[in-house]
Amino acid sequence: MVVQSGSKVMTTREAITQFVKDGDSVITGNYNESMPMSLLFEIIRQKKKGLTYFSQSGSLDGEFMVFSGSVDKMFSAFVHKWGGRERGGVIEQYQRSGKLQIEDYTNFTYNARLFAGSCGYSYMPVLESIMDSDVFKVRGFMGDKKFGTTTCPFTGRTIPVVPAANPDVCVLHVQRADKFGNAQHWGGLGSTVHACLASKKIIVTCEELVESDVIKSSPHHTIVPGFRVSAVIEEPYGCHPFELVGYRGLDTAMFSLINQAFKAEDGLKNYFDEWVYGLPDRAAYMKHYVKIFGQQMLNNYQARSYHSAPANYGIPFQSGWDHNGISHDLGVDREGLEQLIEKKGELVDVK
Amino acid sequence: MLSKKVTREELLVVAAARQINNGDVCILGVGMPIIAGAVAKKTHAPEAVLMMESGICDFEPRVMPMHVADASATRGYSYATDLFSVFATITHAGYLDKAFLGVGQIDKFGNINTSYLGMPPDSPRISAAGGAPEFYAYAKKSILTMRGGAFVEKLPYLTSPGYLGGGNEREASGRYTPGSGPAILLTPKGIFKFHEETKEMYLDALFPGVSVERVKADIPWDLKVSDNLGAFPVPNDDEIAALREFSPRASFPSPVAVQLVFENFKRKMAGSKRN
Numbered sequence: 363m364v365v366q367s368g369s370k371v372m373t374t375r376e377a378i379t380q381f382v383k384d385g386d387s388v389i390t391g392n393y394n395e396s397m398p399m400s401l402l403f404e405i406i407r408q409k410k411k412g413l414t415y416f417s418q419s420g421s422l423d424g425e426f427m428v429f430s431g432s433v434d435k436m437f438s439a440f441v442h443k444w445g446g447r448e449r450g451g452v453i454e455q456y457q458r459s460g461k462l463q464i465e466d467y468t469n470f471t472y473n474a475r476l477f478a479g480s481c482g483y484s485y486m487p488v489l490e491s492i493m494d495s496d497v498f499k500v501r502g503f504m505g506d507k508k509f510g511t512t513t514c515p516f517t518g519r520t521i522p523v524v525p526a527a528n529p530d531v532c533v534l535h536v537q538r539a540d541k542f543g544n545a546q547h548w549g550g551l552g553s554t555v556h557a558c559l560a561s562k563k564i565i566v567t568c569e570e571l572v573e574s575d576v577i578k579s580s581p582h583h584t585i586v587p588g589f590r591v592s593a594v595i596e597e598p599y600g601c602h603p604f605e606l607v608g609y610r611g612l613d614t615a616m617f618s619l620i621n622q623a624f625k626a627e628d629g630l631k632n633y634f635d636e637w638v639y640g641l642p643d644r645a646a647y648m649k650h651y652v653k654i655f656g657q658q659m660l661n662n663y664q665a666r667s668y669h670s671a672p673a674n675y676g677i678p679f680q681s682g683w684d685h686n687g688i689s690h691d692l693g694v695d696r697e698g699l700e701q702l703i704e705k706k707g708e709l710v711d712v713k
Numbered sequence: 714m715l716s717k718k719v720t721r722e723e724l725l726v727v728a729a730a731r732q733i734n735n736g737d738v739c740i741l742g743v744g745m746p747i748i749a750g751a752v753a754k755k756t757h758a759p760e761a762v763l764m765m766e767s768g769i770c771d772f773e774p775r776v777m778p779m780h781v782a783d784a785s786a787t788r789g790y791s792y793a794t795d796l797f798s799v800f801a802t803i804t805h806a807g808y809l810d811k812a813f814l815g816v817g818q819i820d821k822f823g824n825i826n827t828s829y830l831g832m833p834p835d836s837p838r839i840s841a842a843g844g845a846p847e848f849y850a851y852a853k854k855s856i857l858t859m860r861g862g863a864f865v866e867k868l869p870y871l872t873s874p875g876y877l878g879g880g881n882e883r884e885a886s887g888r889y890t891p892g893s894g895p896a897i898l899l900t901p902k903g904i905f906k907f908h909e910e911t912k913e914m915y916l917d918a919l920f921p922g923v924s925v926e927r928v929k930a931d932i933p934w935d936l937k938v939s940d941n942l943g944a945f946p947v948p949n950d951d952e953i954a955a956l957r958e959f960s961p962r963a964s965f966p967s968p969v970a971v972q973l974v975f976e977n978f979k980r981k982m983a984g985s986k987r988n
Contacts, residue, residue, distance in 0.1 A: 480801070480802045480806065481801035481802055481805060481806060482801065482802075482805040482806035482807060483801075483805075540791075542760075542791075544771070544791045544792060559802045559806070574791070575789070577789075577791050578771075578773070578788070578789030578790055578791055579789045580789075581769075581770075581789060581790045581791055581792055581793035582793045584791055584792040584793065586792075587762070587770055587771065587791060587792040587794075587803075588762070588771070588791060588792075589736075589738050589762050589771075589808060590808065675784070675788070675789050677775065677776075677784075677785045677786070677787070677788060678785065679775060679776045680775050680788065681775055681776065681958050681959065682776055682957070682958060682959055682960050682961045682962075683958070683961070689961040689962075689977075690776075691960075691961060691962045691970075691973070691974045691977060692961050692962060692973050692974065692977050693976075693977035693980055693981065694961075696957075699957060699961050699964070700717070700718075702965075702973065703718065703720060703964050703965075704718065706965060706969050706973065707718075707720035707721075707722075707964050707965055707969075708720050708721040708722070708965075708966060709718050709719070709720055709721075710719055710720060710721050710723075710724055710920075710921050710922070711921055711922060712715065712719060712724070712921050712945075712947045712948075
């Protein structure tokens with residue numbers, strides 16, 4: 363695999379054009395928090411068709427993706443009814459009218475599928491109690507392949523298993539990344555790590571594109587290594603109106619506007635026209651936000667810093683030589699080494 | 714260009730380093746593979762992703778780690794994961810380009826023994842399996858090095874399966890990463906490769922000053938020899954400088970290096986007592 367410097371850094375539009383195809387399965391890396399809204403808006407703007415959407419906790423992301431008409435099928439463990447009791451959620455409406463097929467899993471079994479996929483396994487054991495649940499018994503489009511059973515060779519017990527899941531594309535928003543795609547994220551990780559690692563392609567937006575040395579000084583924050591990532595985009599507010607620890611809280615002003623949109627006739631259509639189709643990118647979206655809500659509103663949600671204590675990754679030696687140019691191991695300088703090599707090394711005539 | 718005198722150890726390290734392409738994701742064990750990684754990273758492969766199986770991923774080797782979990786040998790690294798994940802989410806999932814493995818005993822199809830010179834419990838022990846069987850099975854390609862090991866007709870104990878019985882047996886089993894297996898074996902006598910179809914080991918290049926007869930003397934089967942026998946790669950000054958910057962002791966055979974290091978610390982102790 364040959365990586366060219368900086369070749370992964372691009373715009374959101376380029377990344378979605380290049381890496382999301384009609385008919386793909388798409389998963390959001392983020393679990394409720396820091397939803398990659400800019401990437402999802404771009405998928406919607408590009409009118410991708412026939413997607414299978416993995417959404418563990420089908421929140422705003424799920425409702426928007428389904429309403430856009432891009433999604434035919436969903437895997438989910440939880441669906442939020444954004445339209446309230448009377449109107450119901452978009453996902454619910456589409457499922458009941460036959461426009462959307464859903465396969466229901468539990469949080470644990472949904473994650474087990476991703477864990478298996480991330481490890482390159484073909485299946486994973488899950489927990490026995492699920493066999494008494496209709497989540498196990500009622501089958502949607504996965505049919506016989508939704509769950510299986512096997513026999514434990516050590517106890518003889520019947521064990522339920524799930525098939526591995528390997529989504530085509532994972533979209534993810536994180537605090538920071540470098541140009542190679544090493545992506546750092548902290549907060550409520552949920553299913554994020556295995557959603558990324560199970561996927562064939564990973565698109566990362568980040569609040570800040572940083573030097574690789576920033577990443578190297580804090581490797582415990584990296585959730586996906588650069589060599590797994592296809593595209594990196596510096597996209598401030600890429601998860602707005604969702605929260606991102608260290609940057610901002612959930613924007614309740616925008617959420618209440620969206621709530622109203624779900625309740626009104628044609629409300630969601632009008633919201634999409636104004637906030638998704640009517641704006642070319644995230645920068646324009648934020649500009650529009652400030653126009654509608656005011657800068658002061660945005661400022662209300664900014665995080666006040668509370669820094670993690672720095673972890674000391676210091677080491678004693680930067681090379682085989684100390685600052686006086688003496689080898690730690692051999693006690694000689696560079697000239698002395700050449701003399702030692704002449705005396706004690708097994709010289710080879712390469713001519 | 715090469716203007717310095719070089720040693721047998723240095724030639725082997727540079728030959729191994731040249732097996733790393735820029736951007737390769739590599740798993741390296743302590744010893745020659747790490748030195749090769751350090752040299753490659755400082756010369757032709759600055760964007761190689763070097764990993765140790767403890768979960769230290771994308772590190773910049775500054776000095777030789779004392780073991781595969783030794784983070785004090787690197788100034789930071791890009792991704793801190795764990796051993797299980799290195800095997801599962803990186804290696805088995807198909808993202809490991811190159812594995813560097815040491816050989817105890819090897820047969821003509823690249824099957825490897827690093828465990829026992831017979832059957833346990835009463836046979837001498839070589840070392841053990843470590844991470845080798847899974848890295849060898851699932852890395853896209855493996856680079857083997859052998860110093861002091863042996864070529865054998867039949868392994869008394871098969872630790873890490875190579876091309877099994879040869880031909881397409883490995884591929885046909887469906888148990889391994891497609892196209893995987895040993896690409897090359899480096900020893901102080903030559904470079905060995907594996908025939909594309911039969912998967913039988915053959916001599917591809919001779920170490921300087923070594924004859925085909927001397928190579929064959931170590932090998933209990935009738936070793937095939939390439940029609941156009943190549944030469945061992947000649948290091949350049951940049952590679953030698955990078956190697957000596959990283960580990961000055963690596964220019965010497967191990968027993969000599971151990972003795973030189975011991976003498977150095979004896980001198981240092983005498984000095985520190987005087988102070």
